[in-house]
Amino acid sequence: MxxxxxxxxxxxxxxxxxxxxxxxxxxxxxxxxxxxxxxxxxxxxxxxxxxxxxxxxxxxxxxxxxxxxxxxxxxxxxxxxxxxxxxxxxxxxxxxxxxxxxxxxxxxxxxxxxxxxxxxxxxxxxxxxxxxxxxxFRMVDGVPLVIPEVNPEAMDGIKVGNGKGALIANPNCSTIICLMAATPLHRHSKVIRMVVSTYQAASGAGAAAMRELELQTHEVLEGKQPTCDIFQRQYAFNLFSHNSSVLPNGYNEEEMKLVKETRKIWNDSNVRVTATCIRVPVMRAHAESVNLQFEKPLDEDKARDILKNAPGLVVIDDRASNNFPTPLEVSKKDDVAVGRIRRDVSQEGNHGLDIFVCGDQIRKGAALNAIQIAEMLL
Amino acid sequence: MxxxxxxxxxxxxxxxxxxxxxxxxxxxxxxxxxxxxxxxxxxxxxxxxxxxxxxxxxxxxxxxxxxxxxxxxxxxxxxxxxxxxxxxxxxxxxxxxxxxxxxxxxxxxxxxxxxxxxxxxxxxxxxxxxxxxxxxFRMVDGVPLVIPEVNPEAMDGIKVGNGKGALIANPNCSTIICLMAATPLHRHSKVIRMVVSTYQAASGAGAAAMRELELQTHEVLEGKQPTCDIFQRQYAFNLFSHNSSVLPNGYNEEEMKLVKETRKIWNDSNVRVTATCIRVPVMRAHAESVNLQFEKPLDEDKARDILKNAPGLVVIDDRASNNFPTPLEVSKKDDVAVGRIRRDVSQEGNHGLDIFVCGDQIRKGAALNAIQIAEMLL
Known part of the structure; x- marks a missing residue:
């Protein structure tokens, strides 16, 4: 402990x-x-x-x-x-x-x-x-949107030292964390549809949101009315639909980032993605429940092997002791953790998998990924 | 507030x-x-x-x-x-x-x-x-598994006063809360596949788990090592895969309840369900992200109308003010709340919907549903 x-x-x-x-x-x-x-x-x-x-x-x-x-x-x-x-x-x-x-x-x-x-x-x-x-700039044509473990080729030719400026976009945190696990599988057996539900930490809304979650938790434990400056609602011991704006199609912006950024990063305009993004009372690491549908069969043992050998990823998938990724375990860690790897019983044969992914939102979801991009410029 | x-x-x-x-x-x-x-x-x-x-x-x-x-x-x-x-x-x-x-x-x-x-x-x-x-007894043949708003006919003929004993099973909390929203849609346009991710409260593990969540939260806020008697892990500011046993197929028991109980309650052995069940640091109400696939098209406006007229259900779906169901709002309430009703962009035409459901785990997820069953015996 x-x-x-x-x-x-x-x-x-x-x-x-x-x-x-x-x-x-x-x-x-x-x-x-x-x-x-x-x-x-x-x-x-x-x-x-x-x-x-x-x-x-x-x-x-x-x-x-x-x-x-x-x-x-x-x-x-x-x-x-x-x-x-x-x-x-x-x-x-x-x-x-x-x-x-x-x-x-x-x-x-x-x-x-x-x-x-x-x-x-x-x-x-x-x-x-x-x-x-x-x-x-993420969705601007010509601006590379890069996860170094996933699509480094998108920034080919951009280097420090030739005096030329350039823009490179870091994907959204929930996209990075999801695709760190989904991409190695996708490379082996094309993903044709993905259903994602997120469990997102306070840190995605900044340091002030993290402070408010702690303040509110103190207040609620003391029986006081919680201070609701950031989210206009109680966050302590609660959860709620992501605070980004809801678009005319009923998805919020966070969800559509997952839909659109996945297509751009995978360079696959046909991949079908839906997402429901939820803010949970966790400090700085996101979790995501990801249901995958594959074009060709991919059995769960092969999937586990692929994930074990994927860069930047750690597999925590111990069924006997019920030990799977948690946001707290990956907090302050570079690696994204994946577990709950299992054949989806709702799909035929081995055409579907369910996985559960956790990653530090501030680190791999933001700062680390950006600095990995910068390292590729040297 | x-x-x-x-x-x-x-x-x-x-x-x-x-x-x-x-x-x-x-x-x-x-x-x-x-x-x-x-x-x-x-x-x-x-x-x-x-x-x-x-x-x-x-x-x-x-x-x-x-x-x-x-x-x-x-x-x-x-x-x-x-x-x-x-x-x-x-x-x-x-x-x-x-x-x-x-x-x-x-x-x-x-x-x-x-x-x-x-x-x-x-x-x-x-x-x-x-x-x-x-x-x-939920999955025992001949034992009715009943949500009164969904399948009251399953207990036809069982009445108080004829001196005959009988067993009636209350479904699992996450099944009840999911099907309260999914069933009215299913009755209109058959659900052929459902992908569920849950956000489950402490109460499902009993009063001791609720006390431990509160105790741990105090301890963590004070910088102390948290007491981990119930779940053998930190629950405060964290979340984890449901604590029920993991079966040989990789699903935990809680998830397979959703899969199997749905088939029994809907009397439809063909409905395909997958679920990922996660425990979140919330006290007594569950939330569920539910992705639905329909046999025939069902547009979101029609779906919203159906849900608005469904018994035991309240629709909270205000996109402009980002107001959707939260577990805290439904705590101690009889009604299950549903919102985030939208056409699934990952499915063709109107064959898919995403919804988000919250319900009090102790009340409609357990005690209220049982007493509604008892009322039908009178």
Missing amino acids: AAFTNQQLHYRSDLFGRLRIPGPKSRNGPTRVRMSLQENAPSLAVVGVTGAVGQEFLSVLADRDFPYRSIKMLASKRSAGQRISFEDRNYEVEELTADSFDGIDIALFSAGGSISKQFGPIAVDRGTIVVDNSSA | AAFTNQQLHYRSDLFGRLRIPGPKSRNGPTRVRMSLQENAPSLAVVGVTGAVGQEFLSVLADRDFPYRSIKMLASKRSAGQRISFEDRNYEVEELTADSFDGIDIALFSAGGSISKQFGPIAVDRGTIVVDNSSA
């Missing part, structure tokens, strides 16, 4: 919105030399550095020894002047302006769609390669 | 396992005369009266003015001797024995499958009609 408590403490430090101070990591023992600050490496900018994903960008950059010669911390005017300590150096958060991108090779954006729409093209004009975590 | 706080307070009184003391209700004003204690009415027994569902049996009996001439409060030896005040009278909890059913017309059982298997047949031999909330 100790592991749970550690993870609990981890997310609490995020939950309260404290700036994390990633220092040199010691994965290989205390004598490991940190390699990330290098003169010939690219110059970086992090846009939205004070947000939940922005903070995770820094954490992942440090964890992965991402090489850089400089890093600029950018945020709104309101956050400008805040101090951030990162890899033994102190930085001041600067206000994002049109001039912020002069001399920047790679900019990691996570400051919302309107900021991306305004400043993304400016950065590209200055020769910066923008990896954008917002939905602003 | 006041309504949420009231509901919150309601479930807290259950949460702590206190015996509720339903008094005369005043739905029609303070002068209403309580009609339930009547000389010519049946004699009742409640088996498992100190449990979460047992307590709800009493609450629903009182709410619905269920007529009775006597009521026997039965539980295990451990609980015998406890005092219960019900409708202005005091009762002592008696130990359940083979002799408990002498002279009892109707017994409401909710004490687990093994108690039902042991004492159900004994009660029937004594001429008692048993309405059993356990899974013990």
Whole structure:
């Protein structure tokens, strides 16, 4: 049980919105030399550095020894002047302006769609390669929408060092987590239909939503009326349809992202996807129940083998001890977990599978995926 | 927001396992005369009266003015001797024995499958009609499995007063809540396949699980290691695959109940159902994401009309204000709520619909449904 408590403490430090101070990591023992600050490496900018994903960008950059010669911390005017300590150096958060991108090779954006729409093209004009975590450009023709384990070829030809700016979009968190597990199966036996129900964490709505979930939980336990500033409803001990706008077809935007982004990432306009997206009172990792229909048979043992050998994926599928993926277990982890792998009894033969997937929304669902994209630019 | 706080307070009184003391209700004003204690009415027994569902049996009996001439409060030896005040009278909890059913017309059982298997047949031999909330007899040929709004005809001929005992099974909570919404549609345009993902409350695992969820939540908020007596894992701010045993086909028992009970209740051995059952940190109401495939087209406007006119169902489907069913809203309510009614974009024409259903697990998922069955016996 100790592991749970550690993870609990981890997310609490995020939950309260404290700036994390990633220092040199010691994965290989205390004598490991940190390699990330290098003169010939690219110059970086992090846009939205004070947000939940922005903070995770820094954490992942440090964890992965991402090489850089400089890093600029950018945020709104309101956050400008805040101090951030990162890899033994102190930085001041600067206000994002049109001039912020002069001399920047790679900019990691996570400051919302309107900021991306305004400043993304400016950065590209200055020769910066923008990896954008917002939905602003995901469905724009010509903008690669990339999960590095799934469709790295979509960004072929985009490299740091030729002075050319470019936009690359990070898919939505629920799409990334779903396709990390569905794609290896799809590559083996084409998926023709997918029915997804999500169990989405507070973090997808930002650090303020995580704080509100904790505040509300305190209040409800004390018998007080819960504070409902973010979602206008009780979130503690409750769940609700995803808070994104509902479109004329009755799907909300989050659901249609799963439908449309899957088609673009798989480069398959015929794949049929439906989704129901639900917000549950979990802090920072999403879960998804995914029902798959295959063009050709795929039995569950073969599927399990495929998933066990897939990059970025861990199989947790212990039926005897009822041990399957949970959001808490994958919190702060890079890997997406998949389990409950079984033949769908409602489909003929081996044409269907049910699986259950969990992934950290802030990490693989956002920051890690973006930085994996950036690594491919080097 | 006041309504949420009231509901919150309601479930807290259950949460702590206190015996509720339903008094005369005043739905029609303070002068209403309580009609339930009547000389010519049946004699009742409640088996498992100190449990979460047992307590709800009493609450629903009182709410619905269920007529009775006597009521026997039965539980295990451990609980015998406890005092219960019900409708202005005091009762002592008696130990359940083979002799408990002498002279009892109707017994409401909710004490687990093994108690039902042991004492159900004994009660029937004594001429008692048993309405059993356990899974013990649900799939036994000849035992009606009944949702009164769905298949009342299954219990035709079973009546109080002819001295004949009988067994009637209450379906599983997740089956009841799903079929309350799916059946009216199925009656209009046959459902040929259903893909269900559940979001199940603590209450399904009993009052102790509800207490543990609350205790764990306190502990986690205080940074303490959570107490994991019931589920052997952290439940607070987490979710996990349903705790029932996993069968050789990879489905857990809860999921196969949805598959098999649907076929029996609909009297349709061909309906194809798959389910993924997940426990979420919610107290007493289940939610279910249900994807339906129809034999013949059924458009969403027609579906909404059908659901609006269905008994025991309330439609909450306000796209403009993003207002859809939530478990908290249906907690302590009789009606099952349905919303997110929309044409499934992954199916051709109008052959598919997605819906989202919420229902109180203890009430319509267990106690209310059983007492509605008992009402049909009168």
